[in-house]
Amino acid sequence: MNSFFARRYVIAGIFITFIAILLARLFYIQIVDDRYFYIAANNVVRKNILFPARGPILDRNGKILVQNEPVYDLMVIPKQVKPFDTLKFCQLIGIDKEGFDKRFEKAKKYSPYRASIFEKQLSVAFYRSLQERLSDFPGFFGQLRSVRSYPDSSAAQFLGYISEVRDKDIENSGSYYRPGDYIGVTGVEKAYEEVLRGQRGVQNLMVDSRNVPQGRYANGAYDTAAVAGERLISSLDSRIQKLGEKLMQNKVGSIVAIEPATGEILAFVSSPTYDPNMLVGRERGNHMAKMYQDPYNPLLIRPIQAYYPPGSSFKPLDGLIALQEGIINPQTTYFCPHYYMAGNHRVGCEHFDGVTDLRKGIAMSCNTYFCNVFDRLMNRNGAKNTRQTFINWKEKVNKFGFGVKLNVDLPNEKKGNVPAPERYDKIFGENRWRSSSIISLAIGQGELLATPLQLANIECTIANHGYYYTPHLIKAIGDKKITKKEFTQRNYVGIDAEYFEPVIDGMQQVVESGTAANARIPGIIMCGKTGTVQNPHGKNHSIFVAFAPRENPKIAIAVVVENAGYGSSWAAPIASYIVEQYLRDTISKPKAQIDYILNANLLPPPKGSKPKLKPGKTDTLQKAKPDSIVKPELKSASAKKKKKPDTVYYANQPKRREDE
Structure with missing residues (x-):
């Protein structure tokens, strides 16, 4: 009789231990390790960063010196990429195989589960022709943003230029900037960076198994709008x-x-x-x-x-x-x-x-x-x-x-x-x-x-x-x-x-x-x-x-x-x-x-x-x-x-x- 009760406690202990391990694993997966969250979320929801337009810069008489024009960044989520004809893909976007490998390794190093820039600043016309074929390449998608345009092509040293942020820029900003963001490097673009850059927004989209958007997640309840940068009136004539x-x-x-x-x-x-x-x-x-x-x-x-x-x-x-x-x-x-x-x-x-x-x-x-x-x-x-x-x-x-x-x-x-x-x-x-x-x-x-x-x-x-x-x-x-x-x-x-x-x-x-x-x-x-x-x-x-x-x-x-x-x-x-x-x-x-x-x-x-x-x-x-x-x-x-x-x-x- 005593041996029966002893065996019952052993069996109960094994079950309790198994359940504890399972609960601990579930806790680790859901709370501690975010890999599975990103895998699951990326299968259903894509967070689309909305980049604000930088503030325009005008001369003293209201003439535009700097404005914005739309472009697309080609993004990639490495874990979602499936085998495909890389040479054909390279021909479509105008790079060689060595360039493809270099970009893809950089994206994987950043994060296998998060989107990062694969190719920057594709013109709207170029992206439209590419978009028709993107469904053949799972894991790749376009992200709209704007770049600077200079109607008069003048005052270059005064206006300065912007460039993609470096690790040092990200560190100095207290992680405000993320890889792929742009920052003023010289001139007014640098001196008035905080005024010009605006505030990023986020759009959450539902996607299907082919990575095609199916509408807003939760009807946009978790979306935030991008806020454009301030307009600057310069003293230049x-x-x-x-x-x-x-x-x-x-x-x-x-x-x-x-x-x-x-x-x-x-x-x-x-x-x-x-x-x-x-x-x-x-x-x-x-x-x-x-x-x-x-x-x-x-x-x-x-x-x-x-x-x-x-x-x-x-x-x-x-x-x-x-x-x-x-x-x-x-x-x-x-x-x-x-x-x-x-x-x-x-x-x-x-x-x-x-x-x-x-x-x-x-x-x-x-x-x-x-x-x-x-x-x-x-x-x-x-x-x-x-x-x-x-x-x-x-x-x-x-x-x-x-x-x-x-x-x-x-x-x-x-x-x-x-x-x-x-x-x-x-x-x-x-x-x-x-x-x-x-x-x-x-x-x-x-x-x-x-x-x-x-x-x-x-x-x-x-x-x-x-x-x-x-x-x-x-x-x-x-x-x-x-x-x-x-x-x-x-x-x-x-x-x-x-x-x-x-x-x-x-x-x-x-x-x-x-x-x-x-x-x-x-x-x-x-x-x-x-x-x-x-x-x-x-x-x-x-x-x-x-x-x-x-x-x-x-x-x-x-x-x-x-x-x-x-x-x-x-x-x-x-x-x-x-x-x-x-x-x-x-x-x-x-x-x-x-x-x-x-x-x-x-x-x-x-x-x-x-x-x-x-x-x-x-x-x-x-x-x-x-x-x-x-x-x-x-x-x-x-x-x-x-x-x-x-x-x-x-x-x-x-x-x-x-x-x-």
Whole structure:
């Protein structure tokens, strides 16, 4: 009897153990391990991600710069794929067998049970022809999304581009992004990513055994709608943006135009540029590879990343500092004998200017005048205190936005360079350098470097008689105007308004009768300054900065044309066309003169090639008074040790993303 009860307990224990194991297995399958859930769900329900349209970007007049167009991504769920004719499939979508294997392995590695992208950005027409055959290939289906489209093919460096997210992007976003999502990489697309990207939605579809949709799951009760990104209104004027890009064809350089009264950027030209539509679609990777190999680096955002010595365009700033410090007054004169002796070396001046005051010094771009001014600035506290005096001067220059970031609403802005005293301590020894050692700074050469945006911003400061607004490119998000405090707050530079008038007088004379007389616009008073920047690698760089009209200025501009010669020959005419087009919506100059600029090819020889033109040879559009050129004997302070002077250098080539 006891043995019977013992056997009964054993048998009961076995059943209980079996049931416990079964329940534990069911718990594991349903709660812990989600593989079976996905297998079951994917047999019945397909989660279709609804990608929101990125917000469009418009110019200041409502013209569309960026919009969206529909495309399809070909998706795959590896576990649902059954044996099929892979060669036939490859022919249908235009890939080879090696490409198929690579894509399929990547999809399996991501997840055998979840959908991932097999082939990106198929056009609507292409997908329609493919869709008829997709039922022959279980596990593959299309997913609708949108990509960027650029109607005018302009402003590429300003707008930037988007690309598929990398693992690093997913990690940095706190897993907001998923593989296959797109993210802004450069330009406005990156700076305003959170505003432009919108919010994803999900659509749950019932599918049959052939993966054909049979309707909404639970009548759409678990669906969520996609929310489109916000519309951005930029400050760009597409009229002068496109004109600037045409004028800079076959040239290397930049054009930046700003509205002084607001800090809104009107034109943002980086040359050479590219068609932003090239970075959309299946050929994107090939186009990107070619641009990385281009010796003229079209991916460089020159307005905020390229450095240039400001040259003679820096002279008004030095004059303003000297006026504020009481070193000179507008009537202070110096005699120009065609040169200036800085210690034992000679700084040449382009003209024999004779007795020269501030207005004439600016109008004729007299090196001698401004070397004398700089010498007095540096020696105001005695020669032995040059270092501390220089530090004070550097702080004043920084206030104008030189050597510091202006904090424009674009990523990767560079700050330029106003040299620190430690640099000269290293070259000459501590407290062993004097004004004559750094005299090249007096005329905007040597170690002084600025971006084109900084050059244009200086003109805003002069036009406003002592202050500027932080330059920015977006003026409205959706229906709301930009209200960021930094975009509406005046940045004063520490110069009294009264000291700007004589400087502006001189800049007006530059255009009316001085070095930029060929850029004069009938009926418009434009105040400007030419600059011809020394370049040891070829012809000098042509620079022109200006604002117009003199009263209630509407536009400030900086034009840089590399390896082009005199500032009066190329940069000044280009600036005058942009200014007149903006103010009058027309250009009064003869068509032949405009065509000469449009058709000119000033591309310097690529690095490593033998230049066709001898350094120093200069093209001229028409006879005009040239601005001052730094003579070969004038070197930067560091050049005395290095043999080569500092002139222009660029920011590093943009790093390639893994998907490019």
